[in-house]
Amino acid sequence: MKKIALAALGVVAMAGAAMADPIYGTWQTIPDDNGHYGHIEISACGSAVCGTLVRAYDSAGTQLETDNVGKRLVWDMENIGDGNYDNGKVYSPDRDKTYNGDMQLSGNSLTVRGCVFGICRSGGTWSRVN
DSSP states (O other), X not given: OHHHHHHHHHHHHHHHHHHSOTTOEEEEOOOOTTSOEEEEEXXXXXXXXXXXXXXXXXXXXXXXOOTTTTOEEEEEEEEEXXXXXXXXXXXXXXXXXXXXXXXXXXXXXXXXXXXXXXXXXXXXXXXXXX
C-alpha cells in the first residue's frame, strides 16, 4: 500500500512541475535611470503571475540595501499564451510610477513594458538568472 501511495504522490508532483509556468524564476532587470538593477523573483499569485524584488545592485554590481527589496514590482500578469503576459501592473521604483504592463517571454529573455494613457515605456529585456 505504501508503494502505491508513493507512486501516486510522485505522479502528482511531476504533474505539478509540468504545469509550472515557464516564466517562473529569477530575472535580472536592465539598469534604471540611476544605473541600478535588480533581481526579480517571478512566481504565481493566485491565477496570475507576480514579481518581487529580491536583490538590488548599483552600477558597479555591489548589492544595495533598499526599502524596495521585498516589494512587489509586477502583479496580476495573466498568461495569455505564446509567451505573452498582459493585464497586469509594473511598478518602476526609479520613477515611483505604476504602469499597465505586459511582458513577452522568449527563452531566457523577458521583454517588459508599461503604459499610462497610451504612452508606453520599455522596461527593457530582462535576463533569466535561474
